[in-house]
Amino acid sequence: MTELKRFFQDLTLGRPQNVGPITVVPLISDQHFSFQKPRHEDVSNRGYGNLMFKNSTPDPVLVPAHTVYMTKRQSQDHATMEGLIVKKGETLDYCKATCVQQSTGGMMTGSQEKVETTLPIILRERAFNKRENTGDSTGYGRLWNDITSYNAGYGIRGSGGGHYEYFYDAFEKTMDEFVAEFELVYNQVGFIVFAKNIVYGIERFPSPGYLKSYYRSLIKGCYGAAIIDLLRQADELQLKGTINVPVNMSGSVRELKRNLARANERFDGRVKDVVTELIFGDRGKFEKSAQGHQTDFMLFENDFFVGNVLVQADGYPYFTFVAREAQLKGVRAGREFKI
Amino acid sequence: MKDFLELVDFDQMPDLSNFVNSLQSIARATHHEDKDEVEQALIKRHQEMFLADRGVYTLLLSLAGSENHITTGVGLLFGLPDEGLNMPKSLETLIIKDLLKRVKITQLLRFYVDLADAKINNNRARKVILRSFFDAEEKDLTWWAVKYKTKLRYIMNHFVGNDQIGYVISIAKRYATERMCLPDDWAKVARLLFMSKEIQGWHLETIAFINNVNGVYSSPLFRAFQEAKRDITKGASLPPEVLEGIRSVYHPSVPHAEVLKLTAKSATKQQTVRKQREYEKAGVKVDANWDSMAMHELIKIVYEWHKDKKPLPEDIMTVLHNKAKKVGGELSFQAIKAGILVDNSFSGSGDQETALNDPISKILSLRYALQEYFHQQEIPFVTEFVTQGRNNYGLPVVAGETDLATPFIDLVYEDCDVIYVLSDGRDNAPAGRLQEVIGQLRLIKKLPTVYHFNPVTGGESIVKLDKDIPTVGYAKAEGFQRTVFASILVAEPKTALAQILNDYKLLAERSSK
Numbered sequence: 001m002t003e004l005k006r007f008f009q010d011l012t013l014g015r016p017q018n019v020g021p022i023t024v025v026p027l028i029s030d031q032h033f034s035f036q037k038p039r040h041e042d043v044s045n046r047g048y049g050n051l052m053f054k055n056s057t058p059d060p061v062l063v064p065a066h067t068v069y070m071t072k073r074q075s076q077d078h079a080t081m082e083g084l085i086v087k088k089g090e091t092l093d094y095c096k097a098t099c100v101q102q103s104t105g106g107m108m109t110g111s112q113e114k115v116e117t118t119l120p121i122i123l124r125e126r127a128f129n130k131r132e133n134t135g136d137s138t139g140y141g142r143l144w145n146d147i148t149s150y151n152a153g154y155g156i157r158g159s160g161g162g163h164y165e166y167f168y169d170a171f172e173k174t175m176d177e178f179v180a181e182f183e184l185v186y187n188q189v190g191f192i193v194f195a196k197n198i199v200y201g202i203e204r205f206p207s208p209g210y211l212k213s214y215y216r217s218l219i220k221g222c223y224g225a226a227i228i229d230l231l232r233q234a235d236e237l238q239l240k241g242t243i244n245v246p247v248n249m250s251g252s253v254r255e256l257k258r259n260l261a262r263a264n265e266r267f268d269g270r271v272k273d274v275v276t277e278l279i280f281g282d283r284g285k286f287e288k289s290a291q292g293h294q295t296d297f298m299l300f301e302n303d304f305f306v307g308n309v310l311v312q313a314d315g316y317p318y319f320t321f322v323a324r325e326a327q328l329k330g331v332r333a334g335r336e337f338k339i
Numbered sequence: 340m341k342d343f344l345e346l347v348d349f350d351q352m353p354d355l356s357n358f359v360n361s362l363q364s365i366a367r368a369t370h371h372e373d374k375d376e377v378e379q380a381l382i383k384r385h386q387e388m389f390l391a392d393r394g395v396y397t398l399l400l401s402l403a404g405s406e407n408h409i410t411t412g413v414g415l416l417f418g419l420p421d422e423g424l425n426m427p428k429s430l431e432t433l434i435i436k437d438l439l440k441r442v443k444i445t446q447l448l449r450f451y452v453d454l455a456d457a458k459i460n461n462n463r464a465r466k467v468i469l470r471s472f473f474d475a476e477e478k479d480l481t482w483w484a485v486k487y488k489t490k491l492r493y494i495m496n497h498f499v500g501n502d503q504i505g506y507v508i509s510i511a512k513r514y515a516t517e518r519m520c521l522p523d524d525w526a527k528v529a530r531l532l533f534m535s536k537e538i539q540g541w542h543l544e545t546i547a548f549i550n551n552v553n554g555v556y557s558s559p560l561f562r563a564f565q566e567a568k569r570d571i572t573k574g575a576s577l578p579p580e581v582l583e584g585i586r587s588v589y590h591p592s593v594p595h596a597e598v599l600k601l602t603a604k605s606a607t608k609q610q611t612v613r614k615q616r617e618y619e620k621a622g623v624k625v626d627a628n629w630d631s632m633a634m635h636e637l638i639k640i641v642y643e644w645h646k647d648k649k650p651l652p653e654d655i656m657t658v659l660h661n662k663a664k665k666v667g668g669e670l671s672f673q674a675i676k677a678g679i680l681v682d683n684s685f686s687g688s689g690d691q692e693t694a695l696n697d698p699i700s701k702i703l704s705l706r707y708a709l710q711e712y713f714h715q716q717e718i719p720f721v722t723e724f725v726t727q728g729r730n731n732y733g734l735p736v737v738a739g740e741t742d743l744a745t746p747f748i749d750l751v752y753e754d755c756d757v758i759y760v761l762s763d764g765r766d767n768a769p770a771g772r773l774q775e776v777i778g779q780l781r782l783i784k785k786l787p788t789v790y791h792f793n794p795v796t797g798g799e800s801i802v803k804l805d806k807d808i809p810t811v812g813y814a815k816a817e818g819f820q821r822t823v824f825a826s827i828l829v830a831e832p833k834t835a836l837a838q839i840l841n842d843y844k845l846l847a848e849r850s851s852k
Contacts, residue, residue, distance in 0.1 A: 017740045017767040026740075181767055183685030185739045186728075247775055253785050257748045260776060264745070267769055 002300060004284030007204070007309060007316045014188060016271040019181040021230050022223070025275055027190035033206035033317035035062040037213050038086070041110045043069055049133060049140025051078050051097040053086045054110075061086040062206060064214060065308045065320050066119040066127050068100055068221065070165055075106035077165060079119055079143070081131040082292050082299070083308045083318060096133045096293060098143045100164035116217045117168065120225030121200060123150055124322045128306040131293070154228070167225070174231070175224030179216055184208070192275055193223050198327055199278045199305075200226055206317040226328070245270065343394050343426050344840065349832050352395065353387050359825040360801050360812040362403045378407075385411050393423040397434055398839045402825045404814035406442045410450040413438055417454060417464045432463060433847050439471065444483060447471075448490045455497035465498045466533045473532045477541050481560045484545045486578045492549040503531050508550050514540065515547035515554025575601045629658040633815045634666065634704035635697070638734070642696045645732045656733075659707070666704075666816050667711025671823075677713055677720040678755030678787070681706055682762030684725045684741040699737045701794035702761040704816040709759060721753045725762075740768035743804070744776045750787075751780065757788045763795040764802035764810070777805050 014026030038061050042054040051069070055061045063084040070077040078097045086092040100119075108114075119127055126146045133139040144162025151157075156166045182191075189211055190204035200223060205211040245267040250256035278284075286300040292308065300307040300321070307321035349355070361384050385408075388396045393416075400412040413435050424431070439447065451468055472480060472491070484491055496504050510528050514520045520543065529538040540557065547554050548561045556562050560576060567574025567582060568589045574582040579602040586598050629637055629652075637659050644651060687699030706722065713720040723746035726739040743766050750758050766773045780786035789808045793801050796812030803810040813822045828835035 015740055015742075015768055018769050019767055020770075180686065181765060183738075183740050183767065185685070186736070245769075247772075247779065250779055251783060253748070253751050253780070253783075256776065256779055256783075257752050260744055260748055260772075264742070264769075264772070 002286045002289055004202070004279050004286075004321070007319050008279075010315060011190070011204070013192075013272050013275065014185050015268055017182050018271075019178075020227070021195045022178075022227055023194055023271060024182045024219075025192040025194075025271060026185045026188045027192065027202075027204055028185065028187045029189045030187055031315060032189070032208065033312070033315070034059045035085070035206040035210060035317055037061070037210060038063055040069075040114045040116065043108065043114065044110045045075075045078060045097070045108045046093075047107070048076060048099055049078075049095065049097055051080060051094045051108075053084070053092045053094065055086040055088055055090055055092075058088065060088055062210070062310065062318055063092075063094075064118070064205075064218070064318065066124050066222070067217070068117045068119055068164060069108065070101075070115040070117065070168070071108055071112045072115070073101075073104055073165075074112050075108040076104050077101040078108065079127065079164075081127050083297050083310055083320070084294060085296055085310065094293075096131060097140070098127070098130070099140045100143060100147060100162065102141060102144050102147075102162040104163075116214075117221035118218045119164070119222065120150065120167065121222050121322055122225070122229075122325050122328060123147065123164075124222065125306050125325050128299070128301070128308075128322075131299075168221070171225070171228050174228055175220045178224045178227045179220040182219060184212060184215060191219075192279070193219075193226075194275060194278065195226070195230060197274060197278070199275065199283070199323060200328070201320065201322040202279060202305075202307075203321075204316065204319045222322070229328070344833060344836055346425075347392055347395055347833075352391050352832075353384075355399075355828065355832055357801075358384055358388050358399065359402060359828060360796060360810070362399065362408050362825070381407065382411060385415060389415050389419075390423070392425070394426040395836060397426065397431055398836050398843075399828075400438055401434065401839055401843075402821060402828070403438070403441075404812075404818070404822060406446045409438045409442055410446065410453075414450065414454065414459075417461070417467075418457065418459050420461050420463060428463075430843060430847060432467065433850065434843055436467060436471075437843070437846065439467070444487075448483075448487055448494065451494045451498075452490055455494060460498060460500065465500075468494065468498050470533045470535060473534045473538075473542060474536050477539070477558070480545055481541065481548075481558050482578075484549050485560050485564055485581050488549050495546070495549065499531055507531055507546060511543040511546035511550070512552045512554070514543040515552050515556065518555075571597070572601065575604070577602065629655055633817055634659060634662050634707065635700035635815055637662075638700040638703050639696050641732055641734060642700065642730075642737075645730050645734070651732050662817075663704075663707035663711045664715075666708040666819065667715060669820050670708060670712040671820065672709075672712065672757065672759075674713075674718050674720075674755075674757035674788075676753070676755050676757075677709070677718055678750030678753065678758040679706055679709055679720060679722040680725075680743065680746050680750060680758060680760045680762065681722060681735065682725045682741060682743065682760070683735040683737050684739050685737060686741065686763055686765060687737045696737065698763055698794045699735075701813070701815060703734065705761055705792060705794075705813065705819060708816045708819065721750060721755060723747075723749050741766050742768040742772065744772040747773055748776055751785065755787055757790070760789060760791045760804060762791065762793065762804075764791065764793055764804050766804075774805050777808070 010029045010031040011027045014028045016023050016025045036057040036059045038053050039056060042056050044052045046052060053061065053063055063080055063086070065083040066079060066081070068077060068079040077100050079100050080094065081096055081098060084092060084094060123143065123146055127143060130142045134142065141162065147162040147164050151163070151167050154167065154170065156170055188208055189206070190202070192202050193200040203218060205214060245263050247256070247263040248259045250259045283302070283304040286302045288301050290299045291297070292299050296310055296312070298309045298311055300309065303324065304327055305321040305323060307319060309316055310318040361381065388399065396412070397416065400409065403409050403412065416431065416435055442450070454464065499507055507528055510520060510524045525538060528543070544554070544556050544558050544561060548556065556565065563574050563576045564581070567577060567585045571582070571586055571590045571593055574585060579598060582602050583595065583598045586593050586595070637655055641651065641655065681702060683699055683702070687702060689695055689697040710720065710722070724735055725741060725743065725746060726736060728736040730736060743760065743762060747758065747760070777786060791804045791808055791810040793810055793812050795802070796814070801810055801812045811822055811825070813819060824835065
């Protein structure tokens with residue numbers, strides 16, 4: 001059995017930030033790994049269901065799980081199904097990618113302008129479950145039905161089925177506003193996102209610089225999609241801070257200063273307690289594990305999360321754990337998982 | 340003129356406060372909105388105010404904090420010459436000319452090209468635009484001619500008009516090739532170009548040059564342009580990008596670095612800063628003159644050079660300090676003890692692609708100006724930061740969550756009677772905490788006077804700290820008093836607008852003399 005806390009040895013929790021129902025807790029570490037993000041001009045494909053990553057950087061390259069590359073209808077948009085690394089000077093020919101734009105054809109070239117984002121949280125569990133290419137003629141389209149039903153859930157009825165970009169285009173503004181609310185702190189390498197006592201995801205990256213370069217793609221595409229879900233359920237959920245700790249009424253400035261510090265301390269402490277319980281309790285224990293597409297990666301799953309971890313001799317430069325759909329449906333239905 | 344303002348029903352006008360705040364915005368992407376959204380919202384606001392009262396709208400344009408607002412506004416005035424006109428047209432034209440003087444040549448040319456594309460060509464637009472070029476100094480017009488040849492030709496052809504442009508070019512061509520021009524032609528061309536100054540030979544040479552006439556030019560820049568095609572070293576006085584164009588066509592074997600070396604003296608400050616890496620690679624030492632740059636632009640450069648681990652230019656901080664003293668000297672605030680709250684949280688780093696470090700640079704520029712003002716007035720002050728720490732060039736780090744409440748209560752605790760909050764106004768640790776603290780201070784009657792100055796002013800409504808605390812959006816520290824004047828305008832619109840109107844009346848009198 002593997003416990004989540006194994007991956008947290010060098011991590012401490014930063015001060016929580018919250019807006020509406022969502023709270024983000026920074027993960028801080030002074031242990032940094034020299035991985036780089038793929039340069040967009042080094043991403044291409046040679047066929048449907050394929051993505052090629054050239055490493056033209058002086059370091060190894062990490063491609064995070066469920067990254068989507070969109071090309072504004074110049075070629076078919078594709079997504080990765082798990083984390084990947086590309087060694088220095090090498091080119092990775094990844095044949096288990098999926099198409100996320102059903103009725104657009106064409107190959108992706110390095111010179112095409114690309115938008116990088118991440119699959120919405122609900123599609124990430126489905127991508128985890130369908131990470132293997134079944135090999136039949138529609139293997140590269142194995143997320144199309146999921147995307148179609150996902151879009152339909154939001155009333156998006158674009159023609160041609162599995163088009164992730166319909167969702168992205170429809171909600172980009174809301175997702176942008178959401179991402180702008182959260183800010184990076186010193187030595188931040190990752191974060192935990194939670195709402196209504198449910199951990200939505202836990203993300204760790206090799207270095208603060210890497211996180212900064214990928215932050216927008218991830219928090220907008222993956223967790224920004226979650227906020228849309230929560231906003232749709234606003235009446236039921238009563239949008240407000242997840243943990244509301246007001247400042248006690250004060251009769252003087254001195255007392256207010258003291259009460260403010262206490263309220264902030266209580267707020268931070270309670271958030272951290274909740275998060276610690278959520279990830280280090282039973283929910284953070286994994287009976288099932290498997291090897292990823294590359295031997296450097298391990299895959300984990302339990303009733304609550306699916307996860308992808310990059311294992312190196314000196315630590316865990318990258319991991320991602322996202323909540324299963326059933327957990328999120330609990331939030332959607334207004335049920336809270338009390339600790 | 341007095342009557343025009345007397346007749347305005349300010350209760351029926353759109354919200355002046357929102358419009359005046361939005362006039363300080365720069366229509367480009369922020370950490371929170373993309374460029375198109377900002378632009379569309381900006382245009383909509385202009386149209387609403389224009390339709391409500393053209394005269395008030397025209398006077399308000401004088402409070403514009405950025406060039407985008409001026410061109411948007413003047414575009415409306417040019418495009419609808421008589422729609423709702425309620426002040427003398429000559430006065431409106433004077434205001435237009437005054438506004439256009441504040442727009443940089445690159446943006447001005449883009450604006451005129453847009454007007455030409457929109458087929459705007461009325462008598463007033465023709466007169467103002469052609470005169471802005473042909474009444475200019477020789478060094479300016481000839482420089483623009485070599486640098487923006489195609490745009491200038493397009494603008495001139497459009498505003499002179501199809502029926503006359505052939506004649507003007509033929510006269511100019513004859514002058515440039517044969518040095519011949521009859522006095523009647525000379526005078527007619529001057530009339531067609533609406534010139535108020537006497538026409539000179541270099542005016543005709545300029546027209547010939549932008550129309551690609553292979554003449555015998557006396558203007559040194561036009562000669563350099565021609566001779567550089569044979570010998571690249573003759574083009575040292577040309578703008579770098581113009582000589583680079585000549586190099587790539589006529590001297591492809593000469594390296595690009597040679598162009599940088601030759602034109603180091605003619606490169607503008609912005610070019611030397613923007614292409615610093617290229618100049619260094621080519622082994623060219625360039626002297627940057629920082630004086631004409633705004634304070635926040637200088638601060639952005641310091642952040643960028645710190646990131647690139649480049650040595651800090653010796654004179655930049657001195658220039659910044661002198662500018663802060665000058666801008667601070669123009670401010671006017673009353674306080675017994677002032678508090679400045681600087682929001683240097685992560686969102687101060689702005690849009691990572693289009694406006695990196697824009698908000699924090701604007702916040703710091705105003706902070707320096709305020710501090711200088713308090714020094715000059717001998718008003719004690721305290722400055723608090725949202726995130727502690729400085730980089731080794733002395734600038735605050737830009738990182739972390741936004742907890743405004745803690746430094747705010749520290750300033751109150753320090754007995755500051757006026758607090759200036761310089762922030763994008765997004766409190767997230769936890770959300771809304773500052774508002775809660777302000778509410779409690781109000782209840783116990785200990786809330787100081789608070790001003791919120793917000794550098795992030797997109798097309799959408801500006802983010803406020805609290806509904807009862809005045810928020811003023813601003814685009815730069817320079818001219819900040821004008822921005823504050825704008826907030827007075829919100830409280831006393833008639834008085835403030837009458838003051839602007841009076842300023843323009845004085846300008847009109849001076850111009851007529």
